[in-house]
Amino acid sequence: MRLIFFALLAVNVAVFILQLTVWRPPVADAPTARQVATGAARLQLLTEAAVGSVEPARLSGRRGGSGGPAAPASGRVAEQGALCDMVGPFPALLQAEYLVEHLQALEVAARVRELDVPEGVGYWVYLAPEASRKEALARLHEVQAKQIDSYMIPRGELANGISFGMFTRQELAEARLQEMRELGYAAEVKEITRTHKEIWVVLDANQGQKIAEKAWVELLESENGIEKQQKYCQGVAST
Secondary structure (H helix, E strand, C coil): CHHHHHHHHHHHHHHHHHHHCCCCCCCCHHHHHHHHHHHHHHHHHHHHHHHHHHHHHHHHHHHHHHHHHHHHHHHHHHHHHCEEEEEEEECCHHHHHHHHHHHHHCCCCEEEEEEEEEEEEEEEEEECCCCCHHHHHHHHHHHHCCCCCCEECCCCCCCCCEEEEEECCHHHHHHHHHHHHHCCCCCEEEEEEEEEEEEEEEECCCHHHHCCHHHHHHHHHHCCCCEEEEEEHHHHHCC
């Protein structure tokens, strides 16, 4: 009887030990799984946040990178095709400068320009240029000694040549040419575009839009003989 008691006791102890070791339920496994799942979710959110913050910055950088060089190019095209307002002509430089000061007070960028304005075709009777200025002066003295109205051409493609006059009518130029040739000079005639200088105030591109049309009318009415025109800015700059 005692032997059976100790045998049952040993079995109970053995079962108890097995429950504590081998058969212990995986209680810690569930928290570990939740922790991993939570960590995975956190990593995914960080990735999405990275995509949401880094990718727009990269796109912005690309737009900025490509837009930077492109902007001046479009600016050049716009500038070449832009229209500039011009006011003039002014009889004196001082009047034009007063207008520029007035426009600048209104934050309108403008400047005074002296422009070459075509006024028709001219006919220039002349002697071909000499090799040097010294030779040209010697030829001029020779011509003027014969009481021939003439002067030395100081610049341009006919520099160091001798001018016998500029004529607005071709028949007058031909008559002068014949006269010079009869006097023994190998004169020639050249058709050119005659110009004269005018003083204008030129506004930068799109600056005229800052001034209301009514203000323009009042301004033009306050000045005698001036008008407002529009020309391509590039053409005005090269004039």
